[in-house]
Amino acid sequence: MVRNLNESSTPSDWRYDYLDKFAKRGSGHTPDKEIPEYWNGGIKWISLADSSKLDNGYIYETDKEISEEGIKNSSAVLHPQGTVVLSRDAGVGKSAVMSSPMAVSQHFIAWRCDNSEKINSWFLYNWLQLMKPEFERQAVGSTIKTIGLPYFKKLKIAAPPIAQQQKIAQILSSWDKAIEKLEALTAAKQKRKKALMQQLLTGKKRFAGFEGEWKTYHLSEIFSERNESGFNDLTLLSITREKGVIPRDEVERKDTSNDDKSKYLRICPGDIGYNTMRMWQGVSALSDLEGIVSPAYTICVPKNNIDAKYASFLFKTPVVMNLFLRYSQGLTSDTWNLKFRHFSEIKITIPEKAEQQKIAFVLSAADIEIETHQKQLSALKEQKKGLMQQLLTGKIRVKLDKEN
Template sequence: MTETYNKSILVKEGYKETKLGLIPKDWTTPTISEVFDFLKTTSFSRNQLSYDDENNIFYIHYGDIHATFKKPLLDFETEANVPRLNDDVTLPNSVQYLQNGDVIIADASEDYDGVGEAIEIKNLNGKTAISGLHTFALRDIDKKTVPGFRTYIFKNPIVKKALKTIATGSKVYGISKSNTQKFKIVLPTLPEQQKIASILNTWDKAIAAQEKLIAQKQELKKGLMQQLLTGKKRFAGFSEEWEVKTMNDIVKYIGGEAFKSISQVEKGVKWLKIANVGIGSIKWDGNTTFLPSSFIEINPKYVLNEGDIVMALTRPILNNKLKIAAFNKKDGVALLNQRVAKLVSKNKNDLKFIYYLHQMPYFIYSMNAMMAGTDPPNISLKDLSKARVKTPSFDEQKMIVSIIESFDFEINCLVSVKEQIFNQQQGLMQQLLTGKKRVKL
């Protein structure tokens, strides 16, 4: 491929220099308002939403675009976690309902990476949906884009980078409607849009197939845990009756420290807060705070190391799952913050067994009962310690843990394959959407 100089910039043949960067000559850079109409959106709070199947109107909340909807296309045939408006909510007369192919953009985010995150609506099939809080809803004006490609316009790394330049805010970053309307995007030709969408959709299907395998294995694990951790399924060689004990008999809960008067530092020892504790995992990206390393010696009680189990004490339950996780090597060393608890096994009980006990439906049900009336939902260490459970001998605990861990290993392998597929897709997507790699038509 030959190259020519244009304004002191090396430009490849067949490409052109634009304000958004180097793109193919037959691609365009229109403004968003030249391609899409902005629909009216409505703002309702989470308190006005539910997952009641009898409610008729689906509601796209910006928080779900960031955290719930994991695929570029929101497929109403497969996505089960779209909230609905409560029946007592009154809609304004000006409301505009969504159609297949509409694009919903989150206009606010707690970090720059989430600015302009977008999804495209698919397979409504008679369902009624509206775009809600902190969103822009876009509809193609005159078929300048093809269905299935529209969401990828906003996943183009050139576009995503440029969107960050118009984001404003301190704790929350936002983009205004006026700036967004004037914002330029990169548009391939219609045939290329169709081909790119088809290619990326194939990868999405591969990821979905892997997710299905993971879900199936997780369901098998869930059923097995229910059998093993209640004593309904026993192993040969174990016949002793399980003992009813309080949690205080088998585990010590150690609450963290607020460290209120201490200045944070740029580097040092990690400070584990509630925001870092997920369901089965520790999350540091974007939420990492550091304290002076000297605190380790001053506060040994709150030091966390590999293998330690921690759980959130404020809003500890999400979608009937407990925010509890194990530390591992990649987490390094950390100090425990207030409203997070560290679990320490007592009286020769296996810590991993205790960890799995906390995830049982009956235990989560009892925790919900303990938190009734607290706002925000809080669980006290005193109440936790009083909870009653049935436990087998230490040897049987170890056997149960080994079986559950074998399922965890298989699930982690499946997740690893999914991540590889996803990363490969992301790399290809960047090449296709920027025109660095051209499709054959």
């Protein structure tokens, strides 16, 4: 929960006032798209297409560039390096600091912070990050939510003297660097796992001691279907692409399951369940739980010649997902489905079970390592969020170097 400062709770040496009193606010514009001379002129221009690049500190590159002619013949403005930009439309509340002079579209607000005696760019960036939940609450609209410009005219901020702002920004920057380092490590581990899957699950790389030829099977030869219903007393589960098989109440989206669960299917530990209409998108998982799932899922029981964990990895590979797509039935992508009878017809080539288990062990170890990093990353971000709340509201006061 963000604790916003007001005038009465502002520390005595902090200034509480309109943000426009600290930084020069500007909006943006889109030059005429029908005039080629206004585009591709080397001036970076932040548009909705760049929303994914925000919330990561600096913004370095933009999807499109405009020209000096585009600036001259529109309301677009070239903002200096260090300007802080905030999205007021799609991706409401996302912000960044310009790494070089840039212009913005009308979907963004830009604050120039080049008056170093009033506000520091990185202090403002972190304050905007802290205020993001509030910006999201202020956004209105049925399809694309937006914040109107009048809101920003009345936006107030509490800020300490510039030296304290710089110190706060420096402290938070050290956390950002730690987060960035851990994100890069996690991404590297994920890339390594992807390469391992490509090598191990295709036989391009094999472990010592395994030399036998791989064999080709119809999926009906290595799986049977579990089609058991009437277990209403079991826990309702959901099958997800990223989190596997989990209790339905842990899924963030609204519960749309029927009150009548008599036709829901039983799934057991060791089974692989998949979304019948989204198997080709990788929505399948090995279950560690017993429960019931919607009839929209198909439940597969591994036979003795297949290791379930190995199969769960195999089903996520592009080659096999493409097979799932090819064998799915339906006139459009909205109706494509892979019933078990069509699933059964697919052929795959796999090693003996002992080699499957070795491959599954190595890939599972990679998953555990990635999950550990992701938990560390989540904890680090939560810690930073708590620190921001304390530092940016004056609850914890920083000491300047000359005070030590």
